[in-house]
Amino acid sequence: MVFFKHTLSAICVFLLALVVADPQSITHNETFVPDAVLRVSTSNISQSCYPSKSTVLVNGTSPGPELRIKEGITYWIRVYNDMTHQNLTMHWHGLTQAMAPFADGTPQASQWPIPPLHFFDYEMLVPIGMAGTYFYHSHVGFQAVSATGPLIVEEDQVPCAYQYDEDKTVFLQDVFTKDDSTIEAGLVASPLSWSGETDMILVNGKGGGSANGTVCNASLSSINVQPGKTYRLRFIGATTLTFASLAFEGHDLEIIEADGHYTQPHNTSFLQLGTGQRFSALLHTKLNPEKSTYYLQLESRERPTLTRGFAVLNYGPKPSTPFTPPSQPPLTLPNTTLGFLDYELHPFSAPTDGAFPTAQEVTRRVTLTVHQRVSGQTVWIQNQYDWTDAFPAEPYLVSLYKNDSIEFPSMQRALSNNGIDPISRAFPAQIGEVLEIVIQNTGADSGGLDVHPYHAHGAHYWDLGSGNGSYDAAANEARIAASGPPVQRDTTMLYRYAMKTTNGTVMGWRAWRLRVSQPGVWMVHCHILQHMLMGMQTLWVMGNKTEVLGKVGYPDVAGYLQYGGSVYGNASRWPSVVHFTDSWVDEQ
The missing domain is CATH 2.60.40.420 (Cupredoxins -  blue copper proteins)
Structure with a gap:
């Protein structure tokens, strides 16, 4: 988990680290300290039950580290492309990057991708009122299947109605037996060569269950809780294909957030979570649990075959051996609910006059x-x-x-x-x-x-x-x-x-x-x-x-306009970038 700390001394160091190249462009030299660093590389790893293959990782893992930032503060996240033969971007899913137009991480819309063995400093300022659950992922090719991780935006004060003892992330991903390059080539081939269906749904990087009738007894993630407490579970749909139906054995959920916006409380026995969607829900643990472990069961929907995965809600001590899937599914999850939560979720506070367009x-x-x-x-x-x-x-x-x-x-x-x-x-x-x-x-x-x-x-x-x-x-x-x-x-x-x-x-x-x-x-x-x-x-x-x-004109943005331009650092040069949010803050 990565935390950001802004003290007066750190701010002073930050200011000393800026070497002004011209009125707009600023060089991030060796004294510039980014708020977080993500290093993206490839490695042959095995996920779930499946053979080792080349996988794109963030800081050596998939999912990558959880980032936590606060709304209303500018952050700089340095993303290294340590791959030698692939381009890279990083998109901050759900965050508006209107104040930093080249930092949305979309190679076909806003940014040349980061070339191999280069890095790019992403500028991020989350407006007040946008605290919530987000995630980051590459926007190049099929990399987002593994090059991804949680991004949590914190507010100064959680609404009094939604106090909780602790928050935990439930991060969903897909696993495919084919490697990324094979999948990419097949999807643009004529005729189409399909990727295949999801071979396992991972929860926080682990997963076991069954797919296409094949049983996988891989180890499961554990969500550790204590009796009689309230937990905020942040569900992040970082899958690439799976539209998931999920529920906890013996526990209901109280939805309080959808895609970065607090909602009025809504009780539900299950969730449907499409790729890209996020929900926060309160889970009230049992005061006197009947057993020490309960299963979280997940299933794919709207696909020709069924993929079923599990995680464990653990009331007990950490086990000496990993948790594994149950011999039989403990739950019968509903089929697709068309229009799930449509017309049922409402803003936590009534929209101010003029906010919701009539x-x-x-x-x-x-x-x-x-x-x-x-x-x-x-x-x-x-x-x-x-x-x-x-x-x-x-x-x-x-x-x-x-x-x-x-x-x-x-x-x-x-x-x-x-x-x-x-x-x-x-x-x-x-x-x-x-x-x-x-x-x-x-x-x-x-x-x-x-x-x-x-x-x-x-x-x-x-x-x-x-x-x-x-x-x-x-x-x-x-x-x-x-x-x-x-x-x-x-x-x-x-x-x-x-x-x-x-x-x-x-x-x-x-x-x-x-x-x-x-x-x-x-x-x-x-x-x-x-x-x-x-x-x-x-x-x-x-x-x-x-x-x-018109926000910043040429030549100040010239370094953004060429592949591998001066805004992209490498082993022999520091990047020269525009601080877009500085002018935005000055205007407020």
């Missing part, structure tokens, strides 16, 4: 139509376009600064093409707009349907719920009025309501509402890693050219 304020509705196209190569498209490693040729923000390969998206063209500019393949939006974004599921060329956890970078949206068929704005508004205001999220599920339908038939929607306030270049994509690599990503440009590029 239907009357909506200036434009954009429908994002999702479809799987099979024409040689199998790709996922949105509004007829995909977004893959082959397009664009360089990070979109870089292109806008350089004014070279891609022009700034045209609102005029977008309004004539269902919200997307077909030249740049980007969705433009103006600051001050209130957007209603509807993600519409459709039958694939083959007629199949799938589920998709859709994630938005940048500002969080108000989640308006989901349903079958096509979106009926009036009917959904009436349902919101009856149930209460929605919560803000950054990752929510687009469900399927049948296994198969006819090609192009609309079947299932998810609706968001967003007041556009943060200029920037932001990805919106399915968080299933396989689908992303097959094109299921879109790019949104919020604001006009002056608003997006």
Whole structure:
């Protein structure tokens, strides 16, 4: 676990460490001390029951170390790419990086990747009010399957209603027997060579159970508790494919947070957790437990085969031998609950006037139509376009600064093409707009349907719920009025309501509402890693050219505009970077 401490002496050292190269650019030399260091490398390791293979690790482990920061403070996290043949970025999932536009960690949107044997200093300032549960992961290729770890943003005071004795992280990952490069090559091959299904669901790096009918008796993670106490469990869906259903044997949960926002308490006997989603829930331990150990049971949903994993809720002392899976599953977990928690979760505090945009304020509705196209190569498209490693040729923000390969998206063209500019393949939006974004599921060329956890970078949206068929704005508004205001999220599920339908038939929607306030270049994509690599990503440009590029101009950002530019350090040079949040703080 990594903790950050900001004392007066540390701040003084920090100030002395800055060597000013010009009015904007600052050299991070040998006296600059980052708040945390993540070193990403590869090693042959074995996970769960499966043979050793090359795996991307963070500080030598998967998951990587837990980072804990506080809202309202600027941090610098240095990420080393110690790999010799792979690029790298690090994305801070769920955090808006509007104040540091090149630090979102998206190689197709905001940043050239970190070249092999280089490092990059990520600047991070979490706005007040965004404390909660997040995680970090690489955004290059299939690396996020293992190059990932928890990121917890702490507040000065937890709401009095939600006091707890201790918090613990429940970090979910997938394991595949194929290595990353084989999976990546297969997903873009023609015809498609599928990754295979999840071979095990890990909890905090360990996992045993069964997959595809094969039993795995690997050791399990232990969540150690004491009787009669309250624990905040931070569930992080860092899986790449698994849409999980999970529950504790003999214990219910009280949800208090979703994707970094406190909610009103909501009791549930189980959770559904898609890749990219996070929940905090209070677990009240038994005063007089009937036994010393209870199982946490997890199962995949909406896949052709079942993967089942376990962890242990341990009331007793640490055992001399590792915990292993039960001989029989102790629980019968429910099948997929369509619309799980939709219209049921509400903000902990009522939104202030004007915070939640009303239907009357909506200036434009954009429908994002999702479809799987099979024409040689199998790709996922949105509004007829995909977004893959082959397009664009360089990070979109870089292109806008350089004014070279891609022009700034045209609102005029977008309004004539269902919200997307077909030249740049980007969705433009103006600051001050209130957007209603509807993600519409459709039958694939083959007629199949799938589920998709859709994630938005940048500002969080108000989640308006989901349903079958096509979106009926009036009917959904009436349902919101009856149930209460929605919560803000950054990752929510687009469900399927049948296994198969006819090609192009609309079947299932998810609706968001967003007041556009943060200029920037932001990805919106399915968080299933396989689908992303097959094109299921879109790019949104919020604001006009002056608003997006005017914060810091050329030549101060020149080092960000070339692969391996001067903002990337290596063994022979220190990086020269822009402190973007310094000017933001000065403006406040």
